Amino acid sequence: METVNVFLMGKKYEVPSNLTIMGAMEYAGYQLVRGCGCRNGFCGACATIYRVLGDPELHACLACQTKVENNMYVATLPFFPLVKQVYDMEKIKPTEQIMMQLYPEIYSCIGCNACTKSCTQGLNVMQYIAYAQRGEYAKCAELSFDCVMCGVCSSRCPAGISHPQVALLARRLNGKYLAPHTQHLDDRIAEIRDGKFEDLLSSLMNKPIDEIRELYNNREIEK
Amino acid sequence: MYNEEMTVSIRKVEAARAANAALEPRRMTAEEKDALLRTYHPDYKKGEFRTLKIGANAGEQVPTELAALLQGHSRINPDKIDLRHADYDVDVLIIGGGGAGSSAAIEADNHGARVMIVTKLRIGDANTMMAEGGIQAADKPNDSPAIHYLDAFGGGHFAAKPALLYKLVTEAPDAIKWLNDLGVEFDKDADGTMITTHGGGTSRKRMHAAKDYSGAEIMRTLRDEVLNRGIPVVDFTAVIEIVLDENGAAAGAVLLNMETGEIRIARAKTVVIATGGAGRLHYQGFPTSNHYGATADGLILAYRAGAKLLYADTLQYHPTGAAYPEQIFGALVTEKVRSLGAKLVNVNGEVFMHPLETRDVAAASIIRECSDRGNGVPTSDGVGVWLDTPMIELKNGEGTIEKRIPAMMRMFGKYGIDIRREPILVYPTLHYQNGGIDITPDGMSCVENLYVAG
Ligand SMILES: Cc1cc2nc3c(=O)[nH]c(=O)nc-3n(C[C@H](O)[C@H](O)[C@H](O)COP(=O)(O)OP(=O)(O)OC[C@H]3O[C@@H](n4cnc5c(N)ncnc54)[C@H](O)[C@@H]3O)c2cc1C
Numbered sequence: 020m021e022t023v024n025v026f027l028m029g030k031k032y033e034v035p036s037n038l039t040i041m042g043a044m045e046y047a048g049y050q051l052v053r054g055c056g057c058r059n060g061f062c063g064a065c066a067t068i069y070r071v072l073g074d075p076e077l078h079a080c081l082a083c084q085t086k087v088e089n090n091m092y093v094a095t096l097p098f099f100p101l102v103k104q105v106y107d108m109e110k111i112k113p114t115e116q117i118m119m120q121l122y123p124e125i126y127s128c129i130g131c132n133a134c135t136k137s138c139t140q141g142l143n144v145m146q147y148i149a150y151a152q153r154g155e156y157a158k159c160a161e162l163s164f165d166c167v168m169c170g171v172c173s174s175r176c177p178a179g180i181s182h183p184q185v186a187l188l189a190r191r192l193n194g195k196y197l198a199p200h201t202q203h204l205d206d207r208i209a210e211i212r213d214g215k216f217e218d219l220l221s222s223l224m225n226k227p228i229d230e231i232r233e234l235y236n237n238r239e240i241e242k
Numbered sequence: 243m244y245n246e247e248m249t250v251s252i253r254k255v256e257a258a259r260a261a262n263a264a265l266e267p268r269r270m271t272a273e274e275k276d277a278l279l280r281t282y283h284p285d286y287k288k289g290e291f292r293t294l295k296i297g298a299n300a301g302e303q304v305p306t307e308l309a310a311l312l313q314g315h316s317r318i319n320p321d322k323i324d325l326r327h328a329d330y331d332v333d334v335l336i337i338g339g340g341g342a343g344s345s346a347a348i349e350a351d352n353h354g355a356r357v358m359i360v361t362k363l364r365i366g367d368a369n370t371m372m373a374e375g376g377i378q379a380a381d382k383p384n385d386s387p388a389i390h391y392l393d394a395f396g397g398g399h400f401a402a403k404p405a406l407l408y409k410l411v412t413e414a415p416d417a418i419k420w421l422n423d424l425g426v427e428f429d430k431d432a433d434g435t436m437i438t439t440h441g442g443g444t445s446r447k448r449m450h451a452a453k454d455y456s457g458a459e460i461m462r463t464l465r466d467e468v469l470n471r472g473i474p475v476v477d478f479t480a481v482i483e484i485v486l487d488e489n490g491a492a493a494g495a496v497l498l499n500m501e502t503g504e505i506r507i508a509r510a511k512t513v514v515i516a517t518g519g520a521g522r523l524h525y526q527g528f529p530t531s532n533h534y535g536a537t538a539d540g541l542i543l544a545y546r547a548g549a550k551l552l553y554a555d556t557l558q559y560h561p562t563g564a565a566y567p568e569q570i571f572g573a574l575v576t577e578k579v580r581s582l583g584a585k586l587v588n589v590n591g592e593v594f595m596h597p598l599e600t601r602d603v604a605a606a607s608i609i610r611e612c613s614d615r616g617n618g619v620p621t622s623d624g625v626g627v628w629l630d631t632p633m634i635e636l637k638n639g640e641g642t643i644e645k646r647i648p649a650m651m652r653m654f655g656k657y658g659i660d661i662r663r664e665p666i667l668v669y670p671t672l673h674y675q676n677g678g679i680d681i682t683p684d685g686m687s688c689v690e691n692l693y694v695a696g
């Protein structure tokens with residue numbers, strides 16, 4: 020078995036080289052309570068920073084998605100205090116002012132791009148903040164869509180911006196107010212409310228299983 | 243990234259790609275499916291189940307690992323618990339901060355109840371966050387709740403409780419609307435029409451998605467809404483017992499702070515169990531697609547309180563878990579990859595089944611291909627078959643993968659596999675518990691005031 024040396028919170032462990040950082044922590048004997056959720060790159064619970072000996076660059080990653088390297092110095096970031104403003108989705112509107120009211124610090128962005136460089140999902144964070152500044156919420160929503168809200172970007176931001184929360188607000192505004200309205204959904208809900216399918220459903224539910232089986236096995240399947 | 247043996251097989255997959263893409267494989271007959279399932283599906287492995295000796299389901303079979311927990315001792319000593327002093331006192335206590343728990347909390351809040359969520363990890367660290375493919379509702383003109391009913395009833399081998407299924411299919415469009423109104427960004431055409439695809443076994447395209455982060459998009463929106471409303475969330479705290487009152491009705495719960503080991507008591511008028519699945523029990527040694535906290539807690543809490551379980555012996559093995567590389571062994575490869583046109587191909591480059599059979603049939607078929615038929619591709623952890631992702635772009639044009647399944651592209655891209663150009667290796671993974679706690683259409687278990695959602 021090929022092994023590498025990793026330094027977990029500065030302490031040295033020898034671990035199999037094919038493990039993820041999360042796997043290496045468990046292999047070393049950590050029983051994780053914090054810093055571990057989906058184990059598959061979706062929840063952002065496992066934000067982690069590291070340096071590799073001899074290279075001054077500070078890297079950020081998701082521990083469940085990143086393979087260990089030799090001489091990696093790892094510190095987990097199981098919690099980062101993001102600023103989350105509260106708002107009533109029914110009352111706010113997708114105007115430029117709403118960001119100014121809720122997250123005014125985005126206008127203090129100095130353009131250092133540290134957020135983008137540190138994003139564990141490889142997103143163009145600074146650009147989506149620029150869209151948010153201009154009230155272009157659909158664009159902000161699209162560019163930030165894959166955000167897992169791990170908070171690493173905010174930990175690197177000299178302006179104190181909570182990028183994931185800004186993006187979340189933009190996406191909710193987009194989903195609720197800017198994206199086109201779905202008429203067929205309203206129509207179907209009304210049809211169900213008016214009982215249009217009751218007869219069909221109850222006749223189906225009252226059929227003997229053999230008959231239902233027959234219907235199922237011979238149903239027409241949309242291409 | 244692929245080893246030599248795999249690369250040799252990939253050449254065969256590539257050579258056959260154009261022909262395979264054009265092929266419309268035959269669907270299996272009902273008899274063929276039955277025989278396949280009985281021989282190859284893990285639910286039919288008798289030695290992996292135990293008969294329960296105690297509780298509401300005594301005499302029934304459940305997976306060995308679950309039996310041990312259902313019949314185990316409590317982790318607390320009743321003498322050390324003082325129920326006279328509740329640390330929390332609420333109307334509605336919700337156990338589990340996933341999609342079901344968060345939705346229940348929002349609705350309870352809408353109706354003026356004092357509600358609290360207790361959850362084992364953070365709110366949103368849940369299977370909901372991981373759902374990729376999408377959420378089904380019959381809201382298109384060519385579809386109807388009755389067709390949805392037939393698809394789901396047949397897909398579940400006619401074992402569903404009709405009243406529950408009726409509720410599901412008639413309320414699903416409402417649920418989509420409810421989420422959309424909260425700001426969930428469903429995939430839509432320019433005129434607002436939902437972009438929907440097939441799921442395994444569906445006869446209409448009714449799967450609504452938000453790219454392949456459908457669950458994440460739903461979960462982060464729900465979480466934001468819970469926080470906006472100031473609903474208290476007690477995180478890193480597991481419920482370890484349900485408390486019953488003198489009449490046997492649910493009246494609260496015993497809580498364990500996962501970090502400090504401290505025990506707390508919550509009193510409530512109504513208790514809702516929304517603790518999700520059981521994949522992390524790794525039944526039969528299968529890998530799982532589930533999150534860290536999916537350990538069947540709800541089944542055990544409810545069973546110990548007197549509730550009855552239903553179909554605890556039927557599990558869903560998702561046919562396409564990642565089989566390679568080993569860092570993502572067991573992780574879900576969403577069904578949408580197949581809905582978009584990728585087919586399952588064996589070591590020789592042959593398509594061996596229709597890609598959109600129901601999940602149990604597809605899983606059993608892959609297991610057959612890799613075992614008795616010997617047509618699997620060996621990996622370091624076992625074996626797998628190809629899911630020929632480049633077919634998607636062949637059929638739908640370049641850029642489709644990046645636009646429709648970015649999470650999949652990223653998941654494999656991290657390990658040097660470009661799914662636009664190379665196929666991926668898959669094998670069934672433990673995904674979902676088909677059964678759960680037996681409930682009425684209003685969600686109550688047979689224990690008074692003990693509700694279940696999920
Ligand atoms: C990888 C993956 C992909 C999926 N894809 C799809 C899909 O495309 N379409 C679809 O319809 N379904 C899909 N599913 C299934 C779907 O995600 C789940 O059925 C659904 O999200 C369950 O929601 P839930 O709220 O009941 O449970 P969860 O979202 O799992 O939430 C349960 C919560 O309870 C907490 N908890 C557990 N035990 C305790 C305890 N003792 N005390 C306190 N809290 C506790 C957990 O930590 C968690 O936060 C998928 C599932 C997975 C795993």
Ligand code: FES
Pocket residue numbers: 054055056057058059060061062063064065081082083084167
């Ligand atoms: S544990 Fe969820 S992203 Fe790593």
